[in-house]
Amino acid sequence: MKFSVPPDSLAANPTLAVLGFKRQLVYHLHFWAFVAVAPLVMVQWQQSHYLLSAILVLFCVNALLVIAFLKLRGTYFLKGRLFPLLAVVSAAYSTHINGHAGLYWAYPAATALFFLLPLREAIASNSVFVVIMAVVSFLRFPEADFWRITFSLGLTCLFAMIFAWLVGKLQHELTRLATTDPLTGCLNRSQLADILNGQIQMRERYERVSSLVLLDLDYFKTINDQWGHLAGDRVLRELALRLRKRLRESDQLFRIGGEEFMLVLPETRQKDADALAHQLLTSISARPFLEDIKVTASASVAEVSKGETWSVWLNRADQALYQAKSQGRNQVVNAARPLPVIGRGAIDEADSA
Numbered sequence: 378m379k380f381s382v383p384p385d386s387l388a389a390n391p392t393l394a395v396l397g398f399k400r401q402l403v404y405h406l407h408f409w410a411f412v413a414v415a416p417l418v419m420v421q422w423q424q425s426h427y428l429l430s431a432i433l434v435l436f437c438v439n440a441l442l443v444i445a446f447l448k449l450r451g452t453y454f455l456k457g458r459l460f461p462l463l464a465v466v467s468a469a470y471s472t473h474i475n476g477h478a479g480l481y482w483a484y485p486a487a488t489a490l491f492f493l494l495p496l497r498e499a500i501a502s503n504s505v506f507v508v509i510m511a512v513v514s515f516l517r518f519p520e521a522d523f524w525r526i527t528f529s530l531g532l533t534c535l536f537a538m539i540f541a542w543l544v545g546k547l548q549h550e551l552t553r554l555a556t557t558d559p560l561t562g563c564l565n566r567s568q569l570a571d572i573l574n575g576q577i578q579m580r581e582r583y584e585r586v587s588s589l590v591l592l593d594l595d596y597f598k599t600i601n602d603q604w605g606h607l608a609g610d611r612v613l614r615e616l617a618l619r620l621r622k623r624l625r626e627s628d629q630l631f632r633i634g635g636e637e638f639m640l641v642l643p644e645t646r647q648k649d650a651d652a653l654a655h656q657l658l659t660s661i662s663a664r665p666f667l668e669d670i671k672v673t674a675s676a677s678v679a680e681v682s683k684g685e686t687w688s689v690w691l692n693r694a695d696q697a698l699y700q701a702k703s704q705g706r707n708q709v710v711n712a713a714r715p716l717p718v719i720g721r722g723a724i725d726e727a728d729s730a
């Protein structure tokens with residue numbers, strides 16, 4: 378089964394990879410639940426259990442809608458909330474009227490809940506489910522069966538909860554590993570396009586202006602040559618710490634190359650970003666690294682302009698950084714504003730003049 382996200386972007390963007398995993402899980406659960414439950418609609422109808430048959434029809438229609446919405450729109454129909462509700466109601470009601478034959482469905486229903494709902498919601502829903510099943514079993518079966526059913530269902534929920542919790546933790550850790558640079562703890566390039574695009578949307582929709590700063594250490598190669606690679610690594614780590622100290626919570630720090638860093642500064646005008654870049658360069662050059670390694674850096678600043686793409690924005694900053702390097706380093710250069718786009722009307726006016 379294929380979703381619309383191309384495999385290349387999955388590899389490049391861990392957020393998409395995690396979303397892709399969740400979608401596949403939801404898709405498969407609904408698909409196989411549909412395959413298992415659809416025949417039961419007829420079976421229950423033939424046994425004159427019309428209400429249960431109707432609930433199962435609803436369950437199947439919901440499963441098909443979830444699958445269709447995922448495939449065609451990439452969204453969850455009703456946030457996937459109907460599956461747990463209908464699965465729980467049909468398992469409890471089926472146990473009430475069919476006895477043990479209905480009870481067997483309670484176990485897969487309880488397990489599926491942990492993979493469809495957020496963990497806390499799943500724990501709350503399953504607690505209610507176990508209580509409902511305990512009441513139904515108490516009324517329907519001998520006392521010994523009531524205890525067996527309640528404990529075995531409770532244990533199934535506990536195991537499913539532990540498994541879902543561990544899978545969630547693993548996903549979180551994998552995303553962290555894939556999005557951060559292990560040496561400095563800064564973000565790596567994997568989410569760069571997404572984050573810059575987010576700032577561009579803020580500019581386009583709400584006129585909220587962000588800036589970015591590119592910062593590159595000067596003559597870092599000589600530090601490696603003179604002090605060794607390990608010392609170079611420690612300089613990079615200390616640099617990331619110094620930069621982070623000056624940033625706001627909402628700012629984001631990327632390491633986008635060997636000794637090149639990028640700062641994304643939401644709601645920050647060029648003039649303020651320029652002031653910050655000067656302060657950062659001072660904080661780098663004023664105090665030696667690892668006690669006696671003197672370091673300077675060059676930086677460029679670019680405020681996002683209306684209508685530009687993230688790559689054009691980054692490219693403007695890159696050009697300015699190149700200029701800072703070629704003008705002698707240890708300085709900040711502001712990126713040139715993009716040329717205004719001349720619309721058809723303006724061209725016509727110019728032609729007729």
Ligand SMILES: Nc1nc2c(ncn2[C@@H]2O[C@H](COP(=O)(O)OP(=O)(O)OP(=O)(O)O)[C@@H](O)[C@H]2O)c(=O)[nH]1
Pocket residue numbers: 560593594595596597598599601605606607608609610613634635636702706
């Ligand atoms: N220690 C260490 N060095 C790195 C790492 N990544 C890249 N480098 C080194 O960084 C150096 C970058 O050299 P250049 O691109 O010539 O840049 P530079 O010497 O800083 O010169 P300018 O940028 O022009 O001022 C190379 O020697 C790389 O080996 C890293 O993770 N750790």
